[in-house]
Amino acid sequence: MSEIEAVNDVITVERAGPVALVCIDNPPVNAAGHAVRDGLTTAIAALEADMDVRAIALYAAGRTFIAGADIREFGRPPEDPWLPAVCNALEACAKPVVAVLHGTTLGGGLEVALGCHYRIGVPGLKVGLPEVTLGILPGAGGTQRAPRLAGIAFALEMITSGRQVPAEEALEAGLIDEIREGEPRDIALAAGAEALEGRIETRRTGTLEVAPDDAAIAEMRARMARRHPLLFSPHKCVDAVAACTKPIEEGLAIERALYEECQASPQRAGLVHAFFAERAVAKVPEAAHAAREIGRVGVIGAGTMGSGIATALLLAGCPVTLAEVNPEALARGRGTVEKNLAGAVTRGKLTEAGRDEALARLETATDLSALADADLVVEAAFEEMGVKTEIFGTLDRVLKPGAVMATNTSYLDIDEIAAATSRPEDVLGLHFFSPAHVMKLLEVVVAAKTAPEVAATGFALGKTLRKVAVRSGVCDGFIGNRIMQHYRKAADHMLLDGADFDRIDAALEAFGFAMGPFRVQDLAGLDIGWTYRKRHAATRPPEERYVAIGDRLCQEGWFGRKAGRGYYLHEDGDTRPNPDAQAIVAGERARAGIAPRSFTDEEIVARYMAAMIAEAARVVEDGTALRPIDVDAVLLFGYGFPRFRGGPMHYADSVGLPELVRRIEGYAAQDAHFWQVPPLLRKLADEDGRFADLNS
Ligand code: T1G
Numbered sequence: 001m002s003e004i005e006a007v008n009d010v011i012t013v014e015r016a017g018p019v020a021l022v023c024i025d026n027p028p029v030n031a032a033g034h035a036v037r038d039g040l041t042t043a044i045a046a047l048e049a050d051m052d053v054r055a056i057a058l059y060a061a062g063r064t065f066i067a068g069a070d071i072r073e074f075g076r077p078p079e080d081p082w083l084p085a086v087c088n089a090l091e092a093c094a095k096p097v098v099a100v101l102h103g104t105t106l107g108g109g110l111e112v113a114l115g116c117h118y119r120i121g122v123p124g125l126k127v128g129l130p131e132v133t134l135g136i137l138p139g140a141g142g143t144q145r146a147p148r149l150a151g152i153a154f155a156l157e158m159i160t161s162g163r164q165v166p167a168e169e170a171l172e173a174g175l176i177d178e179i180r181e182g183e184p185r186d187i188a189l190a191a192g193a194e195a196l197e198g199r200i201e202t203r204r205t206g207t208l209e210v211a212p213d214d215a216a217i218a219e220m221r222a223r224m225a226r227r228h229p230l231l232f233s234p235h236k237c238v239d240a241v242a243a244c245t246k247p248i249e250e251g252l253a254i255e256r257a258l259y260e261e262c263q264a265s266p267q268r269a270g271l272v273h274a275f276f277a278e279r280a281v282a283k284v285p286e287a288a289h290a291a292r293e294i295g296r297v298g299v300i301g302a303g304t305m306g307s308g309i310a311t312a313l314l315l316a317g318c319p320v321t322l323a324e325v326n327p328e329a330l331a332r333g334r335g336t337v338e339k340n341l342a343g344a345v346t347r348g349k350l351t352e353a354g355r356d357e358a359l360a361r362l363e364t365a366t367d368l369s370a371l372a373d374a375d376l377v378v379e380a381a382f383e384e385m386g387v388k389t390e391i392f393g394t395l396d397r398v399l400k401p402g403a404v405m406a407t408n409t410s411y412l413d414i415d416e417i418a419a420a421t422s423r424p425e426d427v428l429g430l431h432f433f434s435p436a437h438v439m440k441l442l443e444v445v446v447a448a449k450t451a452p453e454v455a456a457t458g459f460a461l462g463k464t465l466r467k468v469a470v471r472s473g474v475c476d477g478f479i480g481n482r483i484m485q486h487y488r489k490a491a492d493h494m495l496l497d498g499a500d501f502d503r504i505d506a507a508l509e510a511f512g513f514a515m516g517p518f519r520v521q522d523l524a525g526l527d528i529g530w531t532y533r534k535r536h537a538a539t540r541p542p543e544e545r546y547v548a549i550g551d552r553l554c555q556e557g558w559f560g561r562k563a564g565r566g567y568y569l570h571e572d573g574d575t576r577p578n579p580d581a582q583a584i585v586a587g588e589r590a591r592a593g594i595a596p597r598s599f600t601d602e603e604i605v606a607r608y609m610a611a612m613i614a615e616a617a618r619v620v621e622d623g624t625a626l627r628p629i630d631v632d633a634v635l636l637f638g639y640g641f642p643r644f645r646g647g648p649m650h651y652a653d654s655v656g657l658p659e660l661v662r663r664i665e666g667y668a669a670q671d672a673h674f675w676q677v678p679p680l681l682r683k684l685a686d687e688d689g690r691f692a693d694l695n696s
Contacts, residue, residue, distance in 0.1 A: 371399060
């Protein structure tokens with residue numbers, strides 16, 4: 001007869017004769033928050049003292065064993081007992097302790113398991129130490145115990161990459177001792193008995209010898225210096241693992257000191273903010289509505305964007321009909337999809353069989369009537385209102401009732417597109433980013449008449465595609481491109497005033513952006529911005545300062561990488577500033593009567609960020625974005641914003657809002673039209689508030 005006793009709300013102990021089963025039940029992911037740590041500590045102490053208990057087995061309820069420390073507790077004063085103490089108590093326990101792992105046993109969860117004396121994985125288990133992705137390092141013994149089981153080289157790779165290791169690989173590496181089919185509780189019960197009978201070989205990880213491997217450590221130090229020159233924690237991870245050849249107590253003390261340095265770093269705050277941003281964006285008013293069923297998806301337009309969207313859908317398992325009126329363009333589009341899928345195979349993201357299945361799900365058509373059975377259609381045709389309204393008019397006649405009609409427009413008014421149909425409630429924007437099968441961001445643009453369940457369907461599709469879907473209202477450019485247009489102007493102003501484009505790019509890349517604004521434009525094609533500027537020429541306020549350098553480059557046909565030249569020359573994979581572009585810059589400065597002045601890197605970053613934050617504040621203020629954290633997600637996942645800085649709104653909070661107001665007012669002395677303090681920013685600054693206050 002077994003009896004179950006609750007230690008607290010999240011930990012229970014079940015006694016089955018001499019075996020005690022400790023169950024962790026803290027949904028959704030059994031994070032090791034205070035209650036889990038406290039309950040485990042109490043349970044272990046009680047079981048150790050209980051003469052009737054001779055073996056202990058840990059397992060968890062729900063979808064996973066402990067998925068790590070409770071990240072929400074970061075930045076607050078730690079509450080006893082700490083996780084390292086829990087792991088040490090498990091390891092020191094005089095009775096054999098077995099852990100049964102399932103789901104995603106990550107971070108502190110794996111560290112708890114490493115403190116136990118034997119580990120069994122359920123098929124499908126993944127283990128990992130992803131702390132580095134949060135700007136920290138495994139701080140509950142992971143850097144000391146993982147190398148004792150799996151060797152220094154393996155532990156280094158796992159800890160510095162943060163990757164999830166499948167059960168089979170974990171077994172081969174020695175991180176777990178066996179893989180066993182069954183329910184975690186049943187396995188725990190059986191394994192507890194086997195442990196006390198000596199049928200499985202339990203041992204304390206901390207007592208194991210670790211073979212020194214100075215070469216692996218030196219190699220990883222060099223790799224981290226190359227790959228992550230701006231990041232803090234990857235280097236500390238290597239330092240911590242390097243201490244594992246010392247006696248365990250000494251190594252643990254070094255790990256702890258390094259861990260605390262990481263916890264105190266602003267990068268940790270930025271990376272944790274990014275983690276929550278990725279998840280917060282799903283919390284939208286429409287989430288309460290049931291999404292419509294999506295089977296076949298139609299994609300209209302077989303250009304780069306349409307083919308990329310079709311690829312993303314195929315990779316996610318959706319059947320796709322790619323429609324394009326021009327047969328040659330359609331054939332090229334199919335070729336692009338095939339090339340994209342082949343690339344996924346080369347990168348190891350897709351098997352050859354998976355590629356064949358994906359291609360079998362693809363149909364093509366030159367007539368929109370082929371979309372009659374589609375449940376959702378994404379239009380990615382030419383970016384012109386007349387083209388879009390004609391297509392939507394046709395879709396209105398062809399599509400079955402209840403089909404969702406999405407446009408991938410980047411700038412056009414979706415209310416106007418929706419008005420071309422008799423069912424505007426079924427219309428929304430799904431704004432993908434190029435390359436659509438790679439970029440994580442998806443803006444779900446909810447128009448004035450979009451039905452809530454249609455918006456919910458957009459989010460459901462985002463989830464299927466494993467994208468970060470962010471809700472945006474309708475405006476020129478939606479969240480991302482609207483903010484981008486503004487900070488690019490700030491970059492153009494600096495360029496005209498004397499900061500060279502390569503200097504601006506370099507300063508922003510040193511700040512952490514994946515690419516500076518001029519390099520990005522060369523990559524995307526300078527003609528995109530040109531088209532946009534031409535469309536807005538008629539409505540541009542006369543007092544707006546206009547920089548025509550990009551237009552001049554386009555007039556020469558220098559559209560960037562695809563043309564071999566733009567701001568930069570692109571030759572054989574090599575890029576260097578285009579001297580002709582530099583001459584155009586010099587000519588425009590002279591034409592405007594500007595004596596070029598010098599900018600420090602700091603000033604370049606400060607102005608660029610102030611422009612970004614100002615427009616972002618307006619986007620929040622006018623309701624285009626639901627919350628500041630949505631803006632952060634857009635810039636992080638679609639615009640190469642440095643993840644360790646958390647996004648522009650998080651960064652603004654870290655600079656201090658009164659300081660930002662002062663900066664913008666200072667810049668306004670030269671250009672009062674461009675530099676205006678958004679009322680929301682001023683209000684928060686006056687009230688000593690932060691953008692983060694608006695996130696909940
Ligand atoms: N702490 C707090 N909340 C967490 C959490 C965590 N560790 N992990 C997930 N959540 C929340 C998440 O915010 C979401 O909440 C819900 O759980 C479901 O998550 C000492 C210090 C486990 C693979 O980094 O990678 O241990 O949005 O939507 O897709 O060395 O969550 O519903 O309100 O992501 O099924 C190391 C982080 C911590 C793992 C599940 N561990 N989590 O993915 O669900 S540091 C991690 C994940 C540490 C020690 C150190 C994933 C998942 P809400 P979800 P999912």
